[in-house]
Amino acid sequence: QVQLQESGPGLVKPSETLSLTCTVSSGSIGDYYLSWLRQSPGKGLEWIAYIFHTGSTEYSPSFKSRVTISQDTSRKHFSLTLTSVTAADTAVYYCARHYTHIGAAFHDWGQGTVITVSS
Amino acid sequence: DIQMTQSPSSVSASVGDRVTISCRASQSFTTWLAWYQQKPGKAPKLLLYAASSLKSTVSSRFSGSGSGTDFRLTISSVVPDDSATYFCQQADTFPITFGQGTRLEIE
Numbered sequence: 001q002v003q004l005q006e007s008g009p010g011l012v013k014p015s016e017t018l019s020l021t022c023t024v025s026s027g028s029i030g031d032y033y034l035s036w037l038r039q040s041p042g043k044g045l046e047w048i049a050y051i052f053h054t055g056s057t058e059y060s061p062s063f064k065s066r067v068t069i070s071q072d073t074s075r076k077h078f079s080l081t082l083t084s085v086t087a088a089d090t091a092v093y094y095c096a097r098h099y100t101h102i103g104a105a106f107h108d109w110g111q112g113t114v115i116t117v118s119s
Numbered sequence: 120d121i122q123m124t125q126s127p128s129s130v131s132a133s134v135g136d137r138v139t140i141s142c143r144a145s146q147s148f149t150t151w152l153a154w155y156q157q158k159p160g161k162a163p164k165l166l167l168y169a170a171s172s173l174k175s176t177v178s179s180r181f182s183g184s185g186s187g188t189d190f191r192l193t194i195s196s197v198v199p200d201d202s203a204t205y206f207c208q209q210a211d212t213f214p215i216t217f218g219q220g221t222r223l224e225i226e
Contacts (some may be wrong), residue, residue, distance in 0.1 A: 035215075045163070045206060047215035060214040061120075094162055104210040105153040107166030112162055 002027035004095050004110035011116050018085050018117075022095030022110060023060040029053075029075050033085045033098045035106065036069060040091035050098070051078065058101075085117045121145055121209050125218035132197050135142050140221045142190045148211035154183055154192045155206045157220075161204060167192070197209050199225050 003026035012018050022034065035050040049059045051070040057069055066083045078095060093113050096106035122145035132138045140151065142189050145187060150170040155163035167183040180195045194201055202225045207218040 044219050045208070045217035047217075058213060062214065096162075100210075102210065103151040103169060105165055105208070105217060106155075106163070107165050107168075107174070109162035109164070 001027055002097060002108050004029075004097065006093060006095050006106060006110040006113040008093065008113040008115055009043075010114065011118065012085050013119050014086055014117055015084055018080075018082040018089065020080045020082075020093055020113065020115075020117060022080075024076045029097055033101065033104065034071065034075075034078050035096050035098060035104070036078075036093065037096060037106070038089075038091040038093045039112075040088075043091075044089075046091075048080065050104075052101075087117050089115065090117045091115060120214055121148070121212055123207055123209055123216055123218040125205075125207060125221045127221060129222040129224065131226055132196070132223045134198060137195050137202075138194045138223060140192045140196055140223075142185075142192070142207035142218050144188045144209055146164075146212075147187045148209060150186055151209060151211040152185070152190045153210065154181075155189070155208065156201075156203045157206065158203045160163070162170050168206075179225045194223075197223070197225055201225060 003027045005023045008020040031053040033050045038081040051069045068081045070079045095110045097108040098104040124143045151169045152167045153168045157163040171183045204220045204222045
């Protein structure tokens with residue numbers, strides 16, 4: 001069983017860049033997909049992007065112009081950067097593992113990291 | 120994007136009741152629908168995928184059905200621990216999208 005743990009700055013100023021890390025703290029993510037999602041009271045659950053073990057990525061059009069997802073070679077650390085943040089980016093950010101592209105179901109989740117955008 | 124609409128937005132039930140939550144998609148797809156349970160302060164937990172496949176660690180009191188635009192999550196006999204918010208999620212077409220959630224309260 002894989003364990004995922006998100007980390008981030010907690011508080012980010014408007015217009016700045018948000019950088020998040022998802023660490024595989026236990027087990028292995030294997031040759032599967034790692035997605036980033038977020039949840040806010042206003043917009044609910046939103047899928048942001050995924051990265052496959054090959055390095056291929058897919059982004060939600062809602063975020064594509066502002067987001068980059070990456071992984072290290074060990075696939076123990078996954079990063080998400082979101083540029084030009086606004087208050088609307090205030091949310092709990094999760095990373096999650098899924099086994100397929102089409103038909104993706106998020107079997108394993110991190111506990112989430114709370115991000116507040118405020119000056 | 121495929122819009123997912125759940126109903127009802129909240130439901131109250133007594134221990135032992137059968138509860139059904141519906142999820143309607145804005146366009147038709149086959150079976151790539153998942154259901155999640157979320158408790159306050161916790162990450163969502165996968166219950167079912169591919170509309171009706173139960174995750175191995177999940178109680179058989181949970182079941183899923185449907186195809187096309189209409190899907191359902193049924194809890195056959197609710198227990199107090201089922202008090203949570205339930206979400207549907209489609210993965211037929213990117214971007215992946217979620218329903219707005221249904222809050223289940225156990226009386």
